[in-house]
Amino acid sequence: xxxRSAVLVVVLATLSAPAVADDxxxxxxxxxxxxxxxxxxxxxxxxxxxxxxxxGLTALGVAASVGSFDVVRLLVERGADVNARxxxxxxxxxAQSARGKHPEIVRWLLEKGSTDADGAMDFAVQTGDVSLAxxxxxxxxxxxxxxxxxxxxxxxKDSKASPEIRTLLAGATVPRPTRKPFTxxxxxxxxxxGRYGGGGNAPEATVAVRDNGLLVTITGxxxxxxxxxxxxxxxxxxxxxxxxxxxxxxTIEAMTVNRNGDLGRFAVSPAATPQALPQAEAxxxxxxxxxxxxxxxxxxxxxxAGSGDGQGMPLTWNVARGENVRFKTKLPGMGNSSPIVFGDxxxxxxxxxxxxxxxxxxGLYGDSDSVDDVSEHSYRLxxxxxxxxxxVWDREVVRTKPSVKRHLKSSxxxxxxxxxxxxxxVLFGTVGVLAAYDFAGxxxxxxxxxxxxxxxxxxxxxxxxxxxxxxxxxxLVIVQADRVKESFLAAFRAATGEPVWRVxxxxxxxxxxxxxxxxxxxxELIANGQKVRGYEPATGRLLWTLGPNSEVVVATPxxxxxxxLVTAGYPPVRPVYAIRPGQNGDISLPEGQRKSAAIAWxxxxxxxxxxxxxxxxxxxxTVNNNGVLTAYKLDSGEQxxxxxxxxxxxxxxxxxxxxxxxxxxxTGEVHVLRAGAGYQLLATNTMDEVVMATPAMSDGLLLVxxxxxxxxxxxxxxxxxx
Numbered sequence: 001x002x003x004r005s006a007v008l009v010v011v012l013a014t015l016s017a018p019a020v021a022d023d024x025x026x027x028x029x030x031x032x033x034x035x036x037x038x039x040x041x042x043x044x045x046x047x048x049x050x051x052x053x054x055x056g057l058t059a060l061g062v063a064a065s066v067g068s069f070d071v072v073r074l075l076v077e078r079g080a081d082v083n084a085r086x087x088x089x090x091x092x093x094x095a096q097s098a099r100g101k102h103p104e105i106v107r108w109l110l111e112k113g114s115t116d117a118d119g120a121m122d123f124a125v126q127t128g129d130v131s132l133a134x135x136x137x138x139x140x141x142x143x144x145x146x147x148x149x150x151x152x153x154x155x156x157k158d159s160k161a162s163p164e165i166r167t168l169l170a171g172a173t174v175p176r177p178t179r180k181p182f183t184x185x186x187x188x189x190x191x192x193x194g195r196y197g198g199g200g201n202a203p204e205a206t207v208a209v210r211d212n213g214l215l216v217t218i219t220g221x222x223x224x225x226x227x228x229x230x231x232x233x234x235x236x237x238x239x240x241x242x243x244x245x246x247x248x249x250x251t252i253e254a255m256t257v258n259r260n261g262d263l264g265r266f267a268v269s270p271a272a273t274p275q276a277l278p279q280a281e282a283x284x285x286x287x288x289x290x291x292x293x294x295x296x297x298x299x300x301x302x303x304x305a306g307s308g309d310g311q312g313m314p315l316t317w318n319v320a321r322g323e324n325v326r327f328k329t330k331l332p333g334m335g336n337s338s339p340i341v342f343g344d345x346x347x348x349x350x351x352x353x354x355x356x357x358x359x360x361x362x363g364l365y366g367d368s369d370s371v372d373d374v375s376e377h378s379y380r381l382x383x384x385x386x387x388x389x390x391x392v393w394d395r396e397v398v399r400t401k402p403s404v405k406r407h408l409k410s411s412x413x414x415x416x417x418x419x420x421x422x423x424x425x426v427l428f429g430t431v432g433v434l435a436a437y438d439f440a441g442x443x444x445x446x447x448x449x450x451x452x453x454x455x456x457x458x459x460x461x462x463x464x465x466x467x468x469x470x471x472x473x474x475x476l477v478i479v480q481a482d483r484v485k486e487s488f489l490a491a492f493r494a495a496t497g498e499p500v501w502r503v504x505x506x507x508x509x510x511x512x513x514x515x516x517x518x519x520x521x522x523x524e525l526i527a528n529g530q531k532v533r534g535y536e537p538a539t540g541r542l543l544w545t546l547g548p549n550s551e552v553v554v555a556t557p558x559x560x561x562x563x564x565l566v567t568a569g570y571p572p573v574r575p576v577y578a579i580r581p582g583q584n585g586d587i588s589l590p591e592g593q594r595k596s597a598a599i600a601w602x603x604x605x606x607x608x609x610x611x612x613x614x615x616x617x618x619x620x621x622t623v624n625n626n627g628v629l630t631a632y633k634l635d636s637g638e639q640x641x642x643x644x645x646x647x648x649x650x651x652x653x654x655x656x657x658x659x660x661x662x663x664x665x666x667t668g669e670v671h672v673l674r675a676g677a678g679y680q681l682l683a684t685n686t687m688d689e690v691v692m693a694t695p696a697m698s699d700g701l702l703l704v705x706x707x708x709x710x711x712x713x714x715x716x717x718x719x720x721x722x
Contacts, residue, residue, distance in 0.1 A: 024051030031059040034068040049080040056087035064097035082114045092116040098123035117141035128162035148261025184228035196266035249572025288658035293699025295342040299416040299469045308657035308697025314715040322719030326712040327389025334358040335413035341698035346384040351412035361408040362666040368462040370405035379428045393441035403451040404430040406465040414467035429466025445497035454509035467511035482510035501540040510553040517564045521582030526557040526564045544583040548573045560615030569609035576603040601637030612653040653694040664691045
């Protein structure tokens with residue numbers, strides 16, 4: 001709970017570059033490893049102690065975050081700025097040290113002149129460090145409003161603050177500092193304006209620019225006039241209210257309002273409100289025609305299209321009462337991979353922790369921590385019967401300790417298997433195993449592809465686990481292996497596992513699955529990343545590149561209407577690109593241009609973070625983690641509408657069938673919307689458990705994987721209570 005922060009943020013530790021590019025990089029790498037002798041040698045050679053790396057990260061910030069106290073002391077002695085901030089999250093050196101849980105460094109930095117008393121007090125309250133809290137109070141840099149907020153926080157019903165901290169803060173006072181004149185940048189000032197919050201019963205705020213300040217109006221509260229006192233920070237004339245803004249990479253994502261210590265946090269609202277369909281376009285009562293059953297052979301079906309048209313998907317169901325439910329099958333372990341279907345078989349992967357840790361943390365947060373479970377895991381492939389959900393066979397692919405920890409909302413089994421109807425291919429990236437089985441459960445081959453260690457490309461410290469799924473192209477299995485070092489794209493013979501081609505990729509960790517765009521000009525393998533790239537799928541030859549793109553890339557490229565549609569939603573760059581086939585070279589758009597011969601249309605902002613977009617019936621649907629749903633016209637990119645879905649955060653990707661679009665939230669609500677040029681919610685169905693995996697649709701069966709089970713949903717069926 002850092003008082004002036006709008007959301008919980010992630011510390012920058014260091015970039016895990018595969019090679020040292022210059023002296024500044026060498027200094028930061030030596031700081032990361034605690035190599036005091038190398039740090040001293042580089043400084044002696046004239047390397048500047050504050051030589052900035054990517055996003056302004058300095059060696060001092062690196063050393064403070066990893067706890068290299070000797071290096072911290074040396075760098076400060078040589079002139080490193082204790083108040084330096086990295087530019088992506090805007091965090092101070094002290095905040096980076098606190099995030100790394102190094103109290104002795106936090107204390108020392110405060111002694112050496114760090115002005116981040118707020119960060120020090122936040123750390124003191126969290127850890128119950130009374131002496132550090134006293135030091136923050138005595139520093140002269142703690143704001144009275146921040147102190148009031150801490151007082152109310154520690155006395156709150158959910159507070160776990162120690163009695164000593166509560167007693168200290170109860171009697172503490174700090175003076176209001178003398179302000180130096182500050183003039184906000186006019187462009188930045190204008191960017192603060194707009195709508196914040198809202199949705200459900202949450203209050204809504206509007207922000208308007210007024211002179212060198214802002215006028216903030218919050219539902220049910222008096223208007224608040226504030227003046228700029230620092231970048232992204234405003235205060236009322238009486239000093240009884242403050243407004244601050246937060247956004248990664250220079251963006252504005254949220255606002256915090258502090259009125260006499262009472263905090264209100266407001267995320268930026270979507271640009272538009274829901275649009276109701278005209279009454280004449282009411283939902284038809286007749287059911288869509290049912291066609292022959294089709295397989296769902298890979299992540300989100302054939303070519304990740306996500307369409308179950310003609311497969312007889314239900315609109316409503318009730319898991320608790322068993323209405324329109326065919327089966328509920330308990331799954332061992334934990335996995336965020338999606339089920340696939342071929343014929344009468346369902347295939348799903350899982351990882352069973354020896355420690356028994358199936359914990360998951362859902363919701364909207366910026367915490368990059370990993371789950372501390374590297375116990376021996378059993379990595380497994382299960383085959384189930386589509387008619388009953390019964391287990392047909394269970395194969396342990398490998399039993400070992402994972403080399404990479406998982407993210408708080410991730411698992412050790414994130415990659416969805418893929419099948420061609422003869423064999424099933426699985427990939428467990430954190431142990432580097434790619435393997436194939438036949439439909440009877442017999443192992444056909446396996447390959448060691450190397451541990452696919454993936455972490456935050458900005459931080460480089462927290463391990464997040466692997467997620468990209470294998471795909472099939474003709475007789476090839478293709479794997480996108482973007483990791484901390486030595487990323488690559490590779491193809492293997494599907495029948496034998498024999499390597500066919502392998503190309504290196506200049507990419508940090510990504511979690512995106514590649515896709516195939518079929519066109520008269522030739523098939524193209526589309527791989528998302530910090531640069532979007534097109535390859536020749538038969539050989540791996542690079543065809544084209546496109547940028548800029550987000551630095552953390554998760555969503556799978558999708559193909560529709562002869563276009564490759566690529567999006568990513570991690571700031572500061574959040575683009576949506578519609579790419580025409582047959583391109584060569586660098587097809588990046590010139591500054592200020594939104595389309596070209598290669599790019600049918602694009603948007604600088606609007607890209608989504610985790611869920612893969614859905615092209616369906618002339619529209620492209622994107623949904624972000626926070627439930628902001630946007631629909632674009634596929635042919636032009638024109639925004640049709642934008643809204644926020646009723647509740648929850650979202651990791652699963654949307655799917656569609658028979659004029660309906662299905663959105664599964666992390667909290668287990670599956671919202672069913674009418675497809676088309678207007679927003680209309682048809683139904684909300686509750687799964688009664690966390691849902692992270694994307695649903696599957698095949699031959700009358702909707703499959704939803706929850707945290708502990710696989711639920712088979714089918715029209716007209718009734719599962720007896722158990």
